[in-house]
Amino acid sequence: MSTLHLRGLSKSFGTVEAVKDVTLTVPGGSLTAVLGPSGCGKTTLLRLIAGFLRPDAGEIAFEERVVAGQGQWVTPQHRKVGYLPQEGALFPHLDVAANVGFGLSREERTPARIAELLDLVELPHAMASRQPHELSGGQQQRVSLARAMAPQPHLILLDEPFSALDTALRESTGRAVVRALRAAGATALLITHDQNEAMSLADQVATMRAGRLVQAATPHETYTHPVDAEVAQFVGGANILLGTAGQGVVECSLGTLPTDGPATGPVQVVIRPEQIELLPLDAATGPDSVRASVLEVSYYGHDASVRLSYASRGADPVTSGELVVRVNGTDVPRAGDQVGVRLRGPVLTLQS
Amino acid sequence: MSVARVAGLVVAALTLVPLGYVVASAISTGPVEAYHLLVRPRIGELLWNTVSLAVATMATTAVLGVALGFLVVRTDVVGSRWVHALLVAPLAVPAFVNSYAWISLNSSVVGFWGSWLVISLSYYPLVYLPVVASLRGLDPALEETAWALGHSRTRSFFSTVLPQLRPALLGGTLLVGLHLLAEFGALQLLRFPTFTTAIYDQYGSTYNGSAAPMMAGVLVLLCLALLLGELRLRGRRRFARLGAGVARQFEPVRLGALRWPTTLAVVGLIALAVGVPTYSLLHWLRVGSSTEFPLDEIGAAAGSTVALAAAGAVAATLCALPVAWLAVRIRGPWATVVERSTYLANALPGIVVGLALVTVSLRVVPATYQTAGLLVAAYVILFLPRATVSVRAGLEQAPVVLDDVAATLGQSRTAVLRRVTLPLIAPSLGAGAALVFLAVATELTATLMLSPIGTSTLATEFWSASSDVRYGAAAPYALLLVLISIPATWLLIRERRLEP
Known part of the structure; x- marks a missing residue:
């Protein structure tokens, strides 16, 4: 699993600067939460890292390998980035095993490998033959995570994966996902607007506002030493x-x-x-x-x-x-x- | 991506040929000549016939559709499941077959009142079905709120239910209007001249260069007026759509002493709409089989019908792909122009499409005149929206996020198409193709004008027999046409249920 480096990353849509000069390091094997209100540019940041968008300026590197910037461009197909969209987005025509094995070559797609991945996300093996519509929202997210982790990507991107779940399920699914990421030693970036989720799950909280990264620190540091009053209020009540x-x-x-x-x-x-x-x-x-x-x-x-x-x-x-x-x-x-x-x-x- | 855009423009251009032909011939005729062709008693009579019959059938089908829908969905009318199945059954009988059924039994069913009766009985399901779907999807909370505020059931029906039915009711009624303007076979058999039948007669007998296209122009204007209404409704309908999964049950209205009389009235209507054509068909089959039952002729007609319908289905589905792709995946003004133009073409009667393709092919590419290819092109223009609606619904089941996920899992664009998009839209492609197949198999007007010499289909064989008053000989073809329509009816009912 690689360390992710973002250096001076910018992206505009017309006159709207969605991401402005963002520099951030996500250490290998750790989970960073990108926290911010809707419209702050966090989803654009994720789409830049995945390769769905091209940055206007700046660069993205996995360890030493530059995937965007410096004249380099690696397509999403060749970036080896796992992507967990909102609501899981399982392929509706494939069962759980086929979804999990989708990114694996035919030889790698063995029942043993599928079972191993289901173990990782704490789902029973019997679920392999289920159809996506037979699963609960939390189970769909776990299958989606197993699918993203199967090809052993450099990095896993989680785009508000728990926001569609109800409160009780959100917490337990979040913990299960973090356990699976830790067990695999995965580097992960979690996009969220929920400060409780960010503070309780992540090793590092990167707070964004209006396209800019305003603070990147541990959850404790962010809470006890926010850079400004707005961050102080966003990560917990403050007078x-x-x-x-x-x-x-x-x-x-x-x-x-x-x-x-x-x-x-x-x-x-x-x-x-x-x-x-x-x-x-x-x-x-x-x-x-x-x-x-x-x-x-x-x-x-x-x-x-x-x-x-x-x-x-x-x-x-x-x-x-x-x-x-x-x-x-x-x-x-x-x-x-x-x-x-x-x-x-x-x-x-x-x-x- | 640009492949889809170019393909979409080519398809849009094809579908706009008939409209272009009407406009071009109106311009080349010139204002003076056009005035002389249009301002004469014959045109006034046709306009009066067409408009009065359209208004009468639209009003009748609207009242029937709402009343029957309410009875079936909301009251304790006896055997509502069976009643519902029988009430949609007329969709499986093409209007020209229904006319044949009536006039062959009773030759006095002609003119305005005969046409009004037969057309209303054929078309009311076009209103009834959307009304039923809409009634079933309504959130009971609104009506219950009205009750809690002290409104009577009758008053709350008019204050809360009817306004919510409006999109379904008006949409269905406008569809009846468009069908009526395009109707040729039924009205010709019932001897009630409208623009459509007059254009055909003009085209068939004295080939007058500009009279037929001028009448087509008036007909197109009438269609466009209805289509504009439909488009405005379509825009608003989005807001009226309800969230999925509203399946709360209503306490049915108790009809009390009126329960059996009401049921009998509904059964009476079913007897007219389903019983009469069924009896008539069986009667003429029995009469006809004793005299003539030419199996090889029927076989040949069935064979060419299947071949033409299959070709039409494949062509229309292929043409629908770029249109739906543009509308769902690319959007923007181009996509809107392309999609709208295909719907515009669908509102044009088969007679106009036929006339346009005959003239344009003779003038521009004479080699295509009277070929199967030209006929298939007409089918594509006429039935493209049926395929587009299905393919579009399928593409909406295959959201872009699935492509994104597949890309991050290392899949190339062609692999994504093969492993994700195609498997997801295959059922909709099949359904769209099936709908077009069945529509082509029962199409009469354009087929009569464009079919290659020596090629006869079930519809044209039926037509030549029944217009020669050989009712027995027409019966086996009529039966086959009805049998072919049954699966299409079933598919249409299922689609309506999906989209309230």
Whole structure:
């Protein structure tokens, strides 16, 4: 399995720049999720890598072998890239075994090889003789993965393969697909607009916006150190406040808070909902806490999301603000309650 | 790719020959001569006959189609499954055979009222079938909402059901109109002159250079008016289409005391539409078999019919391939122009296509006149849309993403065609070819005008016998024509069910 290199890749359709100067490395044997809202260019990126589209500029290389750019052009037929489209796209006229063996030569298409591939995607061998329409959506995706992996491609491209599945199936199918990719040591690129899917399945999250790659980092790094407020909000709920930072603290409407960021001067303060603690009103007396009233509660059982309005502290011209807080499901306030609010741990600051 | 584009343009050009001929002859006739040819009592009479019969049959078939559809799908009418099967059966009897069945039993079934009766009985399934499909596909939620808001069943039928039936109802009714404008055999037998029969007579007797094409021009204008309505509907129908899998059952309307009387009325209609032609055919078969039953003549006609129909089916399917490919895979303005022009040609009556090909072949390529090739070309022009619709539906079952997947699995373009696309569209190619085969086998008008000398088909043999009032001799041909139509009817019903 090869390392994928994208260098300065660009593609326009008419005046629309779908992909702008994207540089990204997907290390061999790892899974990178390309995360972004619809229309951000992630599908175009995938089609460029597969060879369905020609880039306007930049190059694509599998290890040292350039497949597009530098005057080189390798057709999709000769790229050895596995492709898993949305909804699986199994050949409807062929049974499971024939679908899985489609990319194999006649000699390679043995029952043993098919069984091996079905094992890899955790499907029973008895399924080999089924027709595609007899399979569930999750099973179709697994067959599609087995078909893509059969010719041992350099790289596997997954184009939102789980978006058509219902919530429960999406998670289990996603895990099964990742297990199969790991077992085969495959290099894979997963296109998705679902940040939970990207964060929970991938080794690296490449966040795209308006055709540009804005951040490529591990899921943990992306969550704890997003490059900007938009990424912070896209990969999980975030309260964004304005403040002034210096000497390890930041002044904002919630008071003076500790920060571990290097930023100084005017900054954006990112506060995750789980960083905020609710207190009884009479305990909210310290300099690190403010008073707030509960506007709205969304109860999910294991936890709840609470929207608060608070009176600001300090010199901020905004005299009040709103916060979204995540609290444990066992201790949920009611709308209209007066509470105290305190922050846990240092907050993230972004230079504005 | 450009191969498909060039092939599509060639096919479109072929299908536009008849229209081009009509326009060109109108121009070459000149305005003064055209005025003299068109503004005369004979033309006024033909126009009145054609339009009044079209309006009368369209109205009758619309009322019959909706009423019968509602009775079968939504009420507890007795034996609705059998009733449904019998109600679509007239599709298997070509209108000219049905006319023969009636007039051979009762010679007073002629003129306007005779034509109105026989044509309505022949054509009402064209409205009934789409209405039934549409009623079955309707989401009950809308009507149930109307009930919950306090509307009576009758009121909610008119406020929610009928508006949703409109595309099916109007589409079917316009189809009746187009069929009527093209109808030659039935109206000739029933002795009711319209533009179509007048063009044939003009062509057959006194060969007047510009009278026939001028009348054809008027007929084409009438067809185009109906086609425009159909195209506008087709555009809107997309929005009216329902999601797949709506199969919720309705609680049938209880007819109560009216249940048996209603059933009897439906049975009465079936007796007229199916019983009369069946009885008549059997009667003349019995009468005819005692006097003449020339097996070798029938065999020869059947043989040439099969050969011509097979050639027409293969040619039309081959021509449909680039048209459907352009429409599904390439799209864009060229594809639209090509596809629309083939539909335009389909709206032209067989008489116009026949007249155009006779004239154009004599003037441009005389060697093709009275050859089987020219007749097959006429069949392609007439029945191309039947093949295109099937091939198109098949190609839509073979989405581009499958080609992409196959390409990433290392398959060359020809391998993709062989291993993915062709296997996927083969059933639709077969169905399209079968539909054309059966349509050609029962085609009368163009075959009469273009068949090579000495070649007789089932339709032409039937025609010469029945127009000579040799009803017994016509019977075996009529029976074979009906038998050939049965599988086509079945295919059409199945397609309708697929596409509400």
